[in-house]
Amino acid sequence: MSKKTQPNAGLSIMFADDEPGLQELMAAELPRLGHTVTVCPDGLTALAAVEKQAYDCIIVDLDMPGMNGIEVLQRTKELQPLCEAIVLTGKSTTESAIIAVKCGAFDYLTKPSRLADLATLLGRVAERRQISKQMSALQLRLRRAEGDPQLIGKHPSMERVAKLIAKVAPTESTVLIRGETGCGKELVARAVHDRSRRAAESFVAINCGALPENLIESELFGHCRGAFTGADAARTGMFQVADGGTIFLDEIGELPLSMQAKLLRVLESREIRRVGDNQVEKIDVRVVCATHRNLEQMVEQGEFREDLMFRINTFEIEVPSLRERASDIPELAAHLLRRFNNEQLSDAELFTPETMSALTAHVWPGNVRELANVIEHAVILCDALPIRPEHLPRHFGDRQLRKELRSSGPMSLREMEHVAIEQALERHDGNKSAVAAELGISLKTLYNKLNTVAAEKQSA
Ligand SMILES: Nc1ncnc2c1ncn2[C@@H]1O[C@H](COP(=O)(O)OP(=O)(O)OP(=O)(O)O)[C@@H](O)[C@H]1O
Missing domain, CATH: 1.10.10.60 (Homeodomain-like)
Incomplete structure (x- = not known):
């Protein structure tokens, strides 16, 4: 490892190339662009550098003595999955550059390249890192708001749900989750995703009932620029966002009949076509659906396609309503309260016995979501725990x-x-x-x- 420049506010970069002229140029120019750089003359030195220190980005020549750029890239990705990589390649090795991109490189530059092009690429790397930081922060906020995705419940009906999740999650089967509103269907869908081989990929949840009919197709499959009035820019559909992962189609019973036919085609062909596009695109998405409606009855009334129902109900999980498993209420209430209050107290210190008996006696038509709302309301009213009956919503008494x-x-x-x-x-x-x-x-x-x-x- 040769020179290390002063740290500054830009990216921390490891640059590896065996050309001394380029090494000197980068040692001088990258700091001028606002980045910190460690310059390495070959692959082995580069590897030692990434083993020792975390970088935001590596820039590696593909053709270096000792260890080539692809090996450095692969090892770096293993050690530092969030580190981005730019590969440098001569004209004769552009094929290897394409392989490098497939191995996770952000992009490649063909030598000789202009410093301005490298500066632009590094700007895009910085932008991507900024976006992924914002995403992590948002995910953290979402997790706080939604709470731990842990499924609480020891009632035999919930144990059965847990067993079914464990059985179906590792397969590629489409899953239909049934149950009343607010009983935890989305949580079950997440659990199926989290225990599948797709866990590290995206989980995309869409409420089919909340989308205006004229926008559903473009929301699900995307559209090309100019596909319809108002489509000023191309849009990526949720199936593409979920590629490699799981798409959760909540309230599937609300999907209009015309879209049911299109969805069935996608499920059978595993191909999507963006609105306004002639080309089809292969997708690799696991589909999990949920409904609180009686699909069989909807089929009888001509509101839901029978072939689609058979396509999605290969494996069903029925989530019990909260009143069917009232013995889970104390544990659930404690779990939900900890979502809104971080105090380290035992379960017994969270609610008075009178409050708990009011909670367990309630019929909970809105299920666990209603319980979460009641507890959030109580936490706001209550200055110090435990929650007492007067902290419950007015109608509750x-x-x-x-x-x-x-x-x-x-x-x-x-x-x-x-x-x-x-x-x-x-x-x-x-x-x-x-x-x-x-x-x-x-x-x-x-x-x-x-x-x-x-x-x-x-x-x-
Ligand atoms: N078993 C459970 N353990 C912990 N939290 C739960 C459980 N079931 C539901 N919840 C919480 O209750 C709320 C509602 O759950 P969820 O959104 O999964 O219900 P849903 O059945 O998908 O609702 P909808 O039918 O309205 O789409 C969420 O905040 C969720 O975290």
């Missing part, structure tokens, strides 16, 4: 709903849900946003449920 449910004799889950919605509508004077928030469901889900009730009343 009102045992009327539970009384009504208990005194009304046998009731189906659907009927219980109707009662819960009606009570909440009364409490909020018909304000649907407030009702959706209280029940821990989306406004769209609330409207769906109200429409179902209205349709049932009409046909009764």
Whole structure:
């Protein structure tokens, strides 16, 4: 290793080339561009440098005595996966440069190259590093907001879910997750991804019910510039973003029929076509779907394609509602509380016994999401733990709903849900946003449920 320049605010770079002229040039010019540089005359010295110190970027000549640039690149990627690499190549070795890019190099430059081109490339490397730092920060914030993706629950029904996840995750099978809204379907989908060979790749979640019908295709498969009015720039679709990883199609039952046909084609051919494009593109994506709807009934009513249902339901996981596993509530409540409060307290110090009995007696139509909302509300009101009943939302002490449910004799889950919605509508004077928030469901889900009730009343 020859010279090391003064550190500065730019990238920390390891430059390796056996041409003394280039070594001198880089030792002088890279610092002038604002970077720190370690200059190495051959592959072995370069390797020793990356074994000793972390770099933001390496610039390596492909053709060096002792150890070639590709070997240096591969070893660097093993030691420092986040380090970017630029390879330098003579005209005769551009094929090796392409191999280097396949091995993870950021880009290559053909010698002799202009310093301005290298400066531009380094600018792009710096930009990419900035973006990946921002992404890590966002992921951290998201993880804090969403909480630990750990699936809590010791009830036999949850143990069964855990077993099914363990069985299906390592396969490539499409998975259909069923369950009421807010019961943890997305968490189960993440667990399938995290335990699969795709774990290090992206997990992309899309709520099919939240996308406007005219944008779904472009959202899923992307579009070319000018594909339709307003498509000023090309757009990458979510299937491409998820390439190599898993795509989670939440609320699959909400997908319009025209899109169901297109999705089926993609699942069968493993190829996508961007809107406005003639070319197809191969994709390698595992598909996990979820729904709270009764797909079989939707098939009977002509709202869901039967062939698509058979394509996605090869392996099903049914996530139980929270009221079916009320014994999990204390552990879940403690887990969710720790999402909003970092105090190191034992589970027994988090809630008073009265609060816990109110929580376990509730019917939870919005399932775990509703429980999380109630706990967040309580954490805001409570100055010091434990959470007491007065910290729970106002309607919570009102045992009327539970009384009504208990005194009304046998009731189906659907009927219980109707009662819960009606009570909440009364409490909020018909304000649907407030009702959706209280029940821990989306406004769209609330409207769906109200429409179902209205349709049932009409046909009764
Ligand atoms: N078993 C569990 N352990 C810990 N947290 C859970 C569990 N189940 C659900 N949650 C939490 O509850 C919230 C709702 O879960 P999730 O989004 O997975 O539900 P969902 O069934 O996909 O909802 P929707 O039907 O509305 O899409 C999330 O904050 C999630 O972290």
